[in-house]
Amino acid sequence: MKLSNPTKIIIALFLLFCLNCHTTMAQDSSAIPTLMAIRYMVPINQVPYLSVNTKKKVGRKFEPVKGISCSVYFNDTSNHNLLGKTVTGVNGEGKVAFPASFKATWDSLTSFKFIAIADAPAGEEPLSSDVTIKKSILTIDTASVDGVKMVTAQLKEKIGNNWVAVKDIEMKLGIKRMLGDLTVGDAETYTADSSGTASAEFKRDAIPGDEKGNLFLVAKIEDNDSYGNLTIEKSVPWGKAVHTQSIFLKRALWSTGNRAPIWLLMIALSIIVGVWSTLFYLIKQMLTIKKLGKLFDENASSSK
């Protein structure tokens, strides 16, 4: 039997398709591994914590895995080094911070290895992840050089008993906004110079701040291999004072029913009142007619 070329191709494609189906199905049933990662975070309030993330590849993208309980240790997985336990939430994240009882340890060390160990999800190997972090502090400041507003930030790591500025480190310098930070200048990121200071010119003149014109400057280091994630912010009166006037209470055609425009209300009401008062007048007339009819009946019966 001889097959024409297109037929062959179709058959080949078909087989390939079947195979493909098979493999994807196999992938579904056997375990697509759950992935876990641990990250070190220092948020604005300077209370560091460890963030554990669990996710799984579903189709072509990752989806968070919730309900995985894991323990976070530092240095080793011995019980006295257990920082805490957490269960990942709907976004696949769990958090563990340093309890106050670890103060002595925290003060004595300059570098930490954090280890997250999780129970094995159904049909999978237990999960673990670790990260090694150098203890550091991020600071932000402002300066004025020849009347030009500058934003500066430094990352200092603990070496011995001293905090030493880190050179050549990349960071973001921005203005805090509701849904994401706006860079203070043109560049996306700034690198610390030889003295360990990253500085940027503030180029966002007349950017709206709060009612008094205050805004928050933010310095951020994100996913750094040695230092983790650090954020710090500072309030400065560099913004434009914003006084929002809500259009919400305006009387308009699109407002709620109780805020109809006065002219519309007047017109509508006068028409309704006009027409209905006439109708009620007519009903009253009908009642008068009715009364007259009854009167007529009474007269007729009394005259009998």
Add this chain to the structure above:
Amino acid sequence: MNQGKSRRQFLAAGLLSTLAVACNSKKTPFTPEEAVTESGEKVKLLSVDGEIIEVDKAFLKPVPHMPSVSNDEARKGIEGKKFAMVIDLSRCKNLKKCQSACNHVHHVNPDQNWIKVYQMQDAEKTAPYFQPTTCMHCDEPPCVKVCPVDATFKRQDGIVLIDSDRCIGCRFCMAACPYSTRVFNWDEPPMTEELSHSDYNAETSIPQKRGTVGKCDFCPDMTRMGMLPHCVSACPNGVFFFGDIIEDSVTNGSETFRFSDLVKDKAGYRLMEDLGTKPSVYYLPPVNRNFKFEEGLDKEVSSEKKS
């Protein structure tokens, strides 16, 4: 995608820390709408320089617990905000990730879409382009004007929402909307076990109800948590920018622009300006495109074949 995700986690973290700071009352507290409900319980934690600090327990919760707002609250909106979207047509490759994310989150009926990605061509000789459309959240919303029962309403933050518990299903708003953005639940909308037990919330627009109108809601539930609408974070090409124009900034998750500069520099425009609807969605023209129009068509063909 991943970037978007980490961004979101980061935002959540930022939010929590904000709260923690507020509880600590060392620094200025932030605007009230960002406040997370406090658990009241405090825990003693170490700060980065080794001090012992009392922090609200909610700090360690994986997701900030946002109680769903009351109907009154949902109708008022977030004070001092005016949300807007900027859609950069030069970046759109017709991947429709925005659409699928939106449909998924809002349990939109199969086949119906809240976000539509049109293949546009303004004139015979002009270039074709892809135009994603959301609800325009107009400042003179024709749909709200005609609603007889306040079921669709405009909030102080500019968002136009629907109260499906009140909608009588007259569909006047659908006739009035020039952007064909509204869809009707002709049939029983798709329902999950979890959804069927929850009450309708105008901010999440779910669970949808049969015989009522649905549409893009700008995801105010996400905004309340400091997160971006689903279409914005789902787009791998960063087509959608979202933000508060009172703050004068919009972001797609990885890039943040000053709104006024962006629409000025790139000659932003709004759809059907001549109708006077004053949309809150701005478009950046499809110039210097990241993708050829034809690349987007491939996707269209393949998806057609599938169906």
Add this chain to the structure above:
Amino acid sequence: MEKIQKFSSEKIIHDLLPKKFGRRGMIWTGSLIIICCIGIVAYIQQLRKGLVVTNMGDYVSWGIYISNFVFFVAISLVGSLITAIFRLANVPWRTPLTRISEIIAVSAITFAALIIIIDMGRPERMFNLFIHGRIQSPIMWDVIVISTYFCTSLLLLYITLLPDIRIMISEREKLGKPFAKLYRWLGSYWKGTEEQEKLRDKSITIICIVIIPVAFCIHTVTSWLFATTYRPGWDSTNFGAYFVSGAFLVGAGGVVVAMWVFRKVYQLEHYITERHFDKMGKILVMLALLYLYFNVNEYLVPAFKMKKDEEEHLVGLFSGEFAHLFWFAIIVGMIIPILIVVFPKGRKPNAMFVAGVMVVVGAWFKRYLIVTPTLLHPFLPKFDAPLKYSHYFPSWQEWAITAGSLAGVLLIITFFARVFPIISIYKTITDHETEQPY
């Protein structure tokens, strides 16, 4: 011109008193009830499954229900035309037409209101209109104005009915028992004294003055449901006048058809004479020309400019998908009736009946053309929506409900004619006694 006879009041009463249904009447009423029942079954199905049983979609979100609603509102306008305008203008031949037009008005407006409820996705939330009503919405205006018109025309019907009720009460032997209680309940107080007459006469005059603007309002506001949107084909300042003139035409056509039918069924040849048809014919021509004039305005002006958004819509009407319906509505609904009725021979009852039917049928399809084609041509392309949404043909449920509502209107008129005289006996007697009757 035929000879006009003067009749004694006994003969008039005998001729005009309501009669029992004959065999044909029974069949007619029975089939109307069956059609209504099918409509009710379809509606129950719609209530259970939702509007998904219709073939409406996100583009054609208003279908045959709404066009039928507009048709009912249009035809109900006739009550004010014949009674009020003719009375105020002191048209002497109006007597046999007033009651017919009033009952058409009342029954049509009743079903217009019902159809709106049928079209709603959540009819059980009707009360929201009263709790959360927004005066800014044209729907609210429509609700107010339609209920006002309903009350006004019902009042008008009732007031003009009073003397006839007195006659029917006095003729109780002839009429038998069935409705005696109803008559007494409705109008036993009417004695026809001079004072009562004076009050009644004054009331009718007032109501006739009030009902004209209210009637104009119902149809103008209904046109605004469309004209307050941006859509091509609806976005027109001409719309109010266009709708009102169309309503007068279909109303007059409806009255002509009803005149012919009642004349045939109740042998009223001496009361609804050929002269009445002749006069109504002239009015029909005038109204048809008026409506045609507004149609020319409505289509020629945008077609001359052919704005991009309008183009698709207009081409669809003139030579596209809807061309056959469009030209049917124009030619059969307006031009042929004009051609028939403009000649004296065409104003004979049978020819007039044909013209009237054409006008009414044409008008029904015209309403469909006003609603649907526009919705199929939105500003943005029809895209990313189910394919079936880009076309519209009503489902059987929609047809059944629509047919049921039309049958319902006819049923109300039929029952009314069974219970009350379809021509005012009292007025006819007065006409015959005092002046030259028509």
